[in-house]
Amino acid sequence: MSAAVEPIPADLALAEIFAADPKRGAGQAEAWEAFEARGLPHRRVEEWKWSDLARVAPGDLEAAPEQRAPKRPGVFSDLGALEIVFVDGRFVWWSEDDPDAESVVHVKESPDAPNHAAERPLAALAASLAADDEIPLIVVPKDFARPVWLRFIGEAANTARMARVGVLIQEGAEATILESYEADTPGFSSVLVEAFLEDGARLDRVVVQSEAADDVLVSTADVKLSANAVLNQTTLAFGAKLARLETHVRHQGEGASATLDGAYLLDGNLHADQTTTVTHDVPHGVTRETFKGAVTGKATGVFQGKIKVERAAQKTDARMRHDALLLSNTAAVNAKPELEIYADDVECAHGATVGALDPAQLFYMQSRGLEESRAKALLIEAFLGEAVDGVADKGTRARLRELITSWLGTRL
Numbered sequence: 001m002s003a004a005v006e007p008i009p010a011d012l013a014l015a016e017i018f019a020a021d022p023k024r025g026a027g028q029a030e031a032w033e034a035f036e037a038r039g040l041p042h043r044r045v046e047e048w049k050w051s052d053l054a055r056v057a058p059g060d061l062e063a064a065p066e067q068r069a070p071k072r073p074g075v076f077s078d079l080g081a082l083e084i085v086f087v088d089g090r091f092v093w094w095s096e097d098d099p100d101a102e103s104v105v106h107v108k109e110s111p112d113a114p115n116h117a118a119e120r121p122l123a124a125l126a127a128s129l130a131a132d133d134e135i136p137l138i139v140v141p142k143d144f145a146r147p148v149w150l151r152f153i154g155e156a157a158n159t160a161r162m163a164r165v166g167v168l169i170q171e172g173a174e175a176t177i178l179e180s181y182e183a184d185t186p187g188f189s190s191v192l193v194e195a196f197l198e199d200g201a202r203l204d205r206v207v208v209q210s211e212a213a214d215d216v217l218v219s220t221a222d223v224k225l226s227a228n229a230v231l232n233q234t235t236l237a238f239g240a241k242l243a244r245l246e247t248h249v250r251h252q253g254e255g256a257s258a259t260l261d262g263a264y265l266l267d268g269n270l271h272a273d274q275t276t277t278v279t280h281d282v283p284h285g286v287t288r289e290t291f292k293g294a295v296t297g298k299a300t301g302v303f304q305g306k307i308k309v310e311r312a313a314q315k316t317d318a319r320m321r322h323d324a325l326l327l328s329n330t331a332a333v334n335a336k337p338e339l340e341i342y343a344d345d346v347e348c349a350h351g352a353t354v355g356a357l358d359p360a361q362l363f364y365m366q367s368r369g370l371e372e373s374r375a376k377a378l379l380i381e382a383f384l385g386e387a388v389d390g391v392a393d394k395g396t397r398a399r400l401r402e403l404i405t406s407w408l409g410t411r412l
Contacts, residue, residue, distance in 0.1 A: 007039040008054045013061040017129060017160055020063065025110040025133040032128035034117035041121060050302045050334040051273040053122075056242045057216055058188055061160040064088035064131055074151055075208050075403070076178045079395050081149035084138070088154060089161035089189065090131045100146055108137045108166060114192060115222060116248070122218040126192035129162035137166040140175035147176035147393070152191055154183025154215060161189035169201035169229075176393060179207040179219075183240075186214040193221045197229035199253065204392050205233040208403065211240035213270060218244045225285075227253030234391050235262040236400055238407065239270030239299060249278045251285040251313070262291045263387040265407045266299035266331075273302035280313035280343075287317075292387040293324035294380050295331040296411060306338040307348065314343050320350040325357060325383060327376075377408040 018024070018032050040057055041048035069085040069092050082100050085093040095101045110133055117124040138148055154161055161183075169175045183189065189211075197203055203223075211217050217240055223231055235245050249258050264272040278287045293301040303322045324333040337350040357379055365375035384404055391397035 010036045017063045027112040028128045030113035031124040035124040038121040069093040076149050081147040083149045086152045086163045088159045089163040106137045109134045122190045123192045123220040126162045126190040130164045135164045139168045142173040149178040152181050157185040159187040164192045167195040169197045171198040172200045174202040176204045181209040183211040183215040189217040191219045195223045199226045200228045202230040207235040209237040215240045216242045221247045223249045225256035228255040231258040233260050237264040237272040239266040239272035242271045244273040246275045251280045254282045254284045257286040260289045261387045263384045264293045266295045267297040270299045275304040277306045279308045280316045283314045289320040291322040292384045296327035298330045301333045303335045308340040309343050311342040314345045316346040318348045322352040324354045373412040376412050
C-alpha cells in the first residue's frame with residue numbers, strides 16, 4: 001500500500017467480534033493488529049482497485065453461531081472424498097467414522113499469525129477471527145489416494161464467516177484437495193488456506209466458488225513449494241456481490257513447478273476477481289498460468305497475475321495468459337498481467353486479450369443447423385476448456401465441465 005493512501009479503519013462490527021472473545025491467542029491478536037493497521041482494502045489500494053471491498057462489505061455482521069453441518073449434497077459429493085465441513089467459518093464436522101479421517105485430520109493449537117500478514121489484510125482477518133484458537137491441519141502422507149474436500153458453507157445471514165486451515169503434503173506424497181464455497185445467504189467470508197509441499201510432493205487443488213448474489217467472499221491461499229514439488233491448481237468462479245480467489249505461491253526449492261489455471265463465468269451484477277502472485281526465489285522453477293473468462297449482463301471479471309523472479313532464480317521458465325469474452329455491451333473485464341524480473345537468464349512471457357465471440361465461427365456453426373444459443377454455448381465451452389482440462393482426476397474434470405455446461409445452458 002502506498003504511503004499516500006490512508007487506511008480505512010477496520011469495520012466496527014468486526015472489531016466488536018474480535019473483542020468479544022477473550023480466549024483469542026497471541027497469534028490471533030498479532031494478526032488482528034496487522035489487519036487493523038491496513039483496514040479493509042479499497043479502490044485506492046493498487047491490488048484492490050477493481051475490487052473495492054470496503055465499499056461492498058456489510059456493516060451489520062454478527063459472530064458465527066454454533067451449528068451442525070447441513071445434510072445436503074454438494075458439488076463434489078459423489079467423488080469419494082474425505083469431507084471436512086466449515087459452517088459460517090466454524091470447523092464443525094468430519095467423517096470420524098471414516099478410517100482415513102484420523103490419519104489425515106489433525107488440530108493445530110494456538111497457531112502463529114500467518115506469513116505476510118502485514119501485506120495481506122484479508123489473510124490476517126481470517127486468522128484473527130477464526131472461531132477457535134485452533135485450526136484444522138490436513139497432513140497427507142505418502143500413498144494416500146483419496147481426495148480431501150474442504151467445504152465452506154454459509155448458512156446464517158449477515159455473519160462474519162472467518163476460517164483458517166493448514167495443509168501439509170509430506171515428502172513424495174500426492175494429494176488432491178477439493179474446495180467449495182457455498183453460501184445461500186448474505187454475509188462476509190474470509191478464508192485462509194496455508195499449504196506447504198515438502199520435497200517431491202504434488203498437490204492438485206481444485207476450487208469451485210458459487211455464492212449468493214449478495215454475499216462477499218475472499219479466499220486466500222498461501223502455498224510454499226520445496227525442491228521438485230508440483231502444484232497443479234484449477235479454480236472455477238461464478239461470482240457474488242464480490243468474490244475474490246487469491247493465490248500466492250513461492251518457489252523455495254529448486255526444480256519446483258506450479259500450474260495455475262482458472263475460469264470465471266458471470267452474469268447479472270456479479271463480480272469475480274482471480275488474483276495470483278508467484279515468486280521464484282531459487283533456480284530452475286517453472287510456472288504456467290492460463291485463465292479464461294466469459295461475462296454477460298452487467299457483471300465484472302477481474303484478473304490480476306504477477307510473476308516475480310528474484311536475482312538468484314536463474315533458469316526460471318514462467319508464462320502467463322488471460323483471455324476473456326464479453327457477451328454483452330454492459331459487461332466489463334479488467335486484466336493486469338505482470339512480470340517483475342531481476343534475473344538475467346530466464347524465459348518469461350505474458351499476455352491478455354478481451355473480445356467478443358468470433359462472428360465467422362458463429363455463422364459457420366449456425367449454417368450447419370445449430371440454433372444461435374447452442375452455437376454460442378459450444379464456442380464458449382470450447383474456449384473455456386483449456387482452463388479446466390488440466391485437472392488430473394477424470395471425475396473432477398468432468399464435474400467442472402458439467403458446471404460450465406449447466407451455466408451456459410441457462411444463460412444463453
